[in-house]
């Protein structure tokens with residue numbers, strides 16, 4: 001394999017991994033704390049993309065300072081995090097925590113279906129393009145190949161997210177509370193932790209991250225109906241591979257999937273679509289808890 | 301309770317007669333909805349068996365699509381007979397389920413659900429890329445022949461409908477019988493307590509494997525019928541993950557109380573979808589999702605629980621599969 | 623008398639914890655054996671190994687003259703060695719009658735017969751008799767989850783004995799039962815098992831119960847059998863007094879408040 005190809009695979013893979021991490025980390029946070037496999041995560045992504053594209057369009061049409069476009073991306077995600085936290089967690093999930101896990105997945109699937117149309121009601125079916133931030137950052141030559149800086153910046157954003165999450169979980173009070181809730185819900189409740197509040201806040205964070213994934217990707221894609229559908233299963237795959245509920249797991253899962261997808265795109269395009277799910281299946285078979293969660297024994 | 305001709309038997313028999321008569325009166329689009337309901341209902345019946353064992357598959361589009369493609373491919377080698385095609389589709393998926401079952405029987409809960417999803421997405425990825433199978437365009441399926449006769453025009457669907465209705469009737473009765481058998485009762489044993497099941501002398505994994513093969517056969521059957529009804533197979537409308545979601549949707553909508561409910565649920569599903577799509581194309585998914593949410597929140601045991609609300613008798617009937 | 627169970631040099635350790643060491647036991651037909659020992663002494667582990675739930679690290683196990691080492695619980699069950707559990711293992715959502723029917727259906731069917739209807743009238747009649755024998759017929763239509771603890775224990779044992787096993791092992795049949803009810807419960811169990819001519823081994827903390835029902839005592843301490851003798855002799859053994867009975871007295875004064883709410 002020649003060097004150039006290797007570099008393309010690595011850089012493409014890293015970019016794709018970063019994108020996957022952004023999308024998957026919110027899903028895994030919500031699963032870790034609430035034990036809910038949240039299909040509406042695809043909606044968060046899609047809404048993030050749409051809202052960011054709209055705001056970016058407004059921003060540049062008003063000819064405001066160019067770098068403000070990035071502000072719009074974060075603004076869109078933060079806004080959606082709060083709204084979805086209230087609507088989905090307070091409005092729906094909290095009535096379902098005592099129900100069977102399959103029922104909860106299905107309820108989020110139902111909400112996902114409904115939200116697909118809400119998107120069309122708000123934004124209609126024509127695609128949106130918000131290329132300006134991408135144009136703004138220009139490009140870089142690496143070993144004779146051209147990469148968009150915007151795509152490369154995704155690596156930085158993901159790393160920042162990972163660092164902030166790590167810091168929050170290990171160094172802050174909220175992190176300790178979260179770990180307590182993850183470890184034993186009832187126990188933490190009896191210790192005076194307001195579990196409802198923790199659930200709401202985590203869900204908002206998860207939704208924010210999902211929306212941020214979409215918002216940040218928006219400038220690089222054509223934002224159109226259906227973009228959330230693929231993202232859901234992709235994020236599932238990443239989270240399963242890494243270990244459901246584990247943040248380092250999401251990182252590893254994203255890297256595994258991102259690099260292997262990039263490798264298959266450049267080396268064996270025929271397998272591109274299923275390589276991710278093949279890895280997911282292999283991991284589930286060999287280590288159903290994922291690469292990052294310890295297996296648990298059962299006693300009678 | 302163990303009589304062969306119980307309420308479900310009569311319900312299904314009357315249902316069969318009604319829809320066979322209706323078949324000749326219905327407009328073509330309604331007949332098509334009926335066909336689709338029977339196809340998807342069959343898959344949901346397979347999911348019902350798993351559901352009673354406490355297992356949910358988010359990937360039964362795998363067996364649905366596998367059965368559908370099996371029919372399409374069997375035509376390529378010259379098999380045009382409907383019955384033969386359906387048998388091939390059913391068996392093909394049954395075999396696939398048998399093979400995968402050795403693996404899946406070891407998994408429970410969300411892992412079982414997701415492993416199924418992974419396998420269905422692998423098939424999706426393969427089919428979408430395989431040029432010989434038409435990639436994302438899929439392949440066409442011709443009108444089948446019935447024991448040497450090939451009906452034309454409107455008769456094609458009328459015949460297929462009759463044919464499917466009769467097979468579905470037999471299959472539904474068989475599943476009903478199965479659920480009230482000792483092996484069928486093990487669905488509950490698996491769900492409630494595997495350790496006890498082992499210590500009663502039966503392998504929980506084996507019980508799950510059997511159920512998985514049944515569900516695969518049923519999904520393959522559904523896929524085969526769908527392929528013949530639509531006249532076309534492709535990855536997106538048969539194997540992609542939202543299809544698996546539809547099947548679970550129907551299972552929830554119907555409730556797991558009775559095999560007949562599954563087909564009523566499937567019909568309701570197809571009707572809601574068709575009407576929503578025709579009259580409110582902008583918000584059909586909103587209506588579908590809304591319906592599902594209402595069911596999940598207010599009718600946790602599906603439409604079937606309505607009948608139980610109406611006739612509160614039970615208690616004296618001990619059979620877990622009345 | 624025929625030999626039912628023979629266990630030689632059984633060993634088991636979990637990581638650093640030795641849960642069984644040097645276990646040698648033989649059980650003859652018709653015996654009633656009580657296992658005593660403090661919590662964590664390895665009593666359940668012994669039952670788990672003999673019934674195939676756990677694989678011993680070393681040793682031999684023979685049931686009715688054939689080796690059952692390495693067999694799955696379901697194989698051992700079908701050979702006629704059954705068990706009940708410290709925490710009853712029943713099908714919680716189903717009624718008592720349904721539980722017994724499922725148990726009987728599985729015990730009575732093999733191969734294609736599994737596809738015959740579970741609720742056959744003949745089987746239902748047998749189930750009624752079985753429930754009557756264990757005095758749980760009054761709860762026939764109550765879901766197992768909703769049963770009082772004592773009845774759930776009886777149901778667990780009734781399910782374990784639908785096969786008319788040669789040997790049955792009961793793991794703490796009276797745990798979680800108030801002191802007043804214990805004897806009544808044991809009377810029902812022992813009467814039913816005698817009627818079925820089943821050889822019995824049960825784990826018990828209450829020495830009065832042990833004295834009253836068993837013909838032989840096995841005392842466990844830290845994974846070893848420190849005494850194997852008739853009850854009168856065993857309860858006078860100094861090691862048993864020190865490591866088992868002493869601890870039990872301690873335990874029962876402690877456990878008094880806990881049993882109060884059971």
Ligand SMILES: Nc1ncnc2c1ncn2[C@@H]1O[C@H](COP(=O)(O)OP(=O)(O)O)[C@@H](O)[C@H]1O
Nearest residue numbers: 299636639641660661662663664665666667668
């Ligand atoms: N599956 C297991 N894994 C690890 N340790 C175990 C397991 N089962 C039992 N043990 C340990 O073995 C010892 C004996 O346990 P057990 O047989 O349950 O005692 P008891 O006499 O109270 O029934 C205890 O120290 C227990 O913690």
Ligand SMILES: [Mg+2]
Nearest residue numbers: 665666667708
């Ligand atoms: Mg014990």
